[in-house]
Amino acid sequence: MAHPVDEHVGKRIRHRRWLVGMTQQQLAEKVGIKFQQIQKYETGANRVSASRLWDIADALEVKVGFFFEGLEETDDGGPAGQVIPADLIGDKEALDLVRSYYAIPENQRRRLFELARVLSDVA
Template sequence: MRTTTNPIDVHVGQRMRLRRQMLRMDLARLAQSIGVTPDQLELFETGMNRIGAEPLQRAAVALDVAISFFFNGLGASQASYSDPVLIGDALELNRAFFLVRDPAARHRIIDLAKSLASHDASPVDGDRK
């Protein structure tokens, strides 16, 4: 096992964990779907071990995403991806968003979020006000 992590492996693992949590899928179920042990999957999700192309493709199928999902945002700031409070908030927002049936309302929510993000010059710290 490696003693240092590669930022790309960490990012891919975090995206895998995020999607698994969004689907409320437990670690054992995804591990079985991609043919690895839960312990191995945990190492992938933390970036301690690099996931190969074949199990990554199986994970994409099991998680119902394009393989590119795991690489989205790779060049962006990584500060928020490891903050458990922000991840929890994002999951809660995402679940609520899917309950909004009106397409116009969903677009207003997206516009609001983008507007708030562009006006927020403070660093991401996970604090709730």
């Protein structure tokens, strides 16, 4: 059985790979491994070593800490799960929206973000 942190890291790898429009094969080539290994990382079936996570972060142009965002700790210091709802990460429409958002030039993206924040405060 996969550890919840390994599953979370795998989901974050898949999420980021999808956002940048990269296939498992392309990521595997950049990292120097087989795409089947990327599949295993993304499902949490295999743990990602620190050095491999470093290479994946480099290939996906994020900091290593990105893969741990959304994890909370319980009182005993163990992982409590995701802050981001699992259905959001698996929701194609939400991911399409995020991908489109990041395709917008930064100055316009900031204005769109402020508009969304105002609209959500109104609702």
